[in-house]
Amino acid sequence: MTTKGFTEVDANAAQQLLASPERPILIDVREQNEWDAGYLHGATHAPKGTISFAIANIAPDKSAPILLYCAGGVRSAAAAETLAGLGYTNLRSMAGGIKGWSEAGLPVVETTTLTPEQKSRYSRHLLLPGVGAEGQAKLLDARVLLVGAGGLGAPAALYLAAAGVGHLRIIDFDVVEASNLQRQVIHTTERVGMPKVESAAVQIRALNPDVQVEPINGALTVDNVASLLDGVDVVIDGTDTFEARYALNDAAVKLGIPVVHAGVFRFEGQLTVLAPGRGPCYRCLHPTPPPPEMAPGCGVAGVLGVLPGAIGVLQATEALKLLLGIGEPLIGRLLLWDALEGSFTELTVQRDPHCAACGSAATAKGVQS
Secondary structure, X not given: OEEOOEEEEOHHHHHHHHOOOOOOEEEEOOOHHHXXXXXXXXXXXXXXXXXXXXXXXXXXXXXXXXXXXXXXXXXXXXXXHHHHHOOOOOEEEEOOHXXXXXXXXXXXXXXXXXXXXXXXXXXXXXXXXXXXXXXXXXXXXXXXXXXXXXXXXXXXXXXXXXXXXXXXXXEEXXXXXXXXXXXXXXXXXXXXXXXXXXXXXHHHHHHOOXXXXXXXXXXXXXXXXXXXXXXXXXXXXXXXXXXXXXXXXXXXXXXXXXXXXXXXXEOEEEEEEEOOOOOOOHHHHOOOOOOHHHOOOHHHHOEOOHHHHHHHHHHHHXXXXXXXXXXXXXXXEEEEEEOOOOEEEEEEOOXXXXXXXXXOOOOOOOOXX
16 A cells, blocks of 8 residues: 555565565664564664664665565554655555564564674764674674784774674784884884784784684694694784795685685785685685795884784774675775875685686695695
8 A cells, every 4th residue: 555655565565575586675763672582684773763764874775675574564654654754665564564464474683682882882883784693693693713913803893893803813923023013003112022812812802802813833734734724714914924825825715705805005905705616726826926025024124114004904994894795895896005196996806716726726735634
């Protein structure tokens, strides 16, 4: 039934809409205590009293299809009428609400219980389409390996911890030096001389007690890489040697674990996501390491202090997208940033069918079964 600028649909029609290619934006307009008792998969929570100012972030396009629901259908109809008055043109309200949905035998998501402290800490995540309480629970259950607690690993670790990624395994063999502090913001002057992984753990625990930190003081090698990847969902590659990079790549390919790879040089940075089976691996891009003089470290070439910070935060962003299953990760795409010019360039990169790691006749050590 169409009325006052929107259409009412029953639970079965709503389910068909949600399963269609033109899936509408699903909005739950109930109060927080009702949401906490259960909600529909993929819904964004925006109580009726907030819908008029929340909608601009949820649905910037006023012609986008929107489906609203409440407990019984009254509040969602009122919310749809409000949105119609704001110029939204493709509105539906679910008659019977979540009660009618449940009575039709359709599934309701049981809300993962977040503590009051977690609801406050992650409140901005809970407002986001694609995240919400369900996504935050995914992050709290996620496990990320950070290879390196230096220029790239430092900002990535801080932002993953702030986001509530529940378990961070960090490996690095180095100690904090004064020269690190120009860019490695996870460390402090007082912790110069401390192993980097221990220094990082101190800062992460101070930032977010929800996060379990597993510091490993050592180097990633072909002998320990499989154990380091055990149980991990995503890897942040902050390696600074080609030997470690290839060892990580080959094991990740074998285990099917995505790696968010990045590198920095002076005023330039690059970033890509290496997802086994979905795009190229590191050996596809670099079959063999370049001569040492072609890839000097920052101790020789130098690096602008903010550069690894920016690239490391982008790595954390890609990791969160992978963990949440949202957006378009940089798979098969290499993002280049020239900080001096303030320009970004994106290159398409493809799998090499003859790659020694992920090709049809993989021969790299660590890839063989």
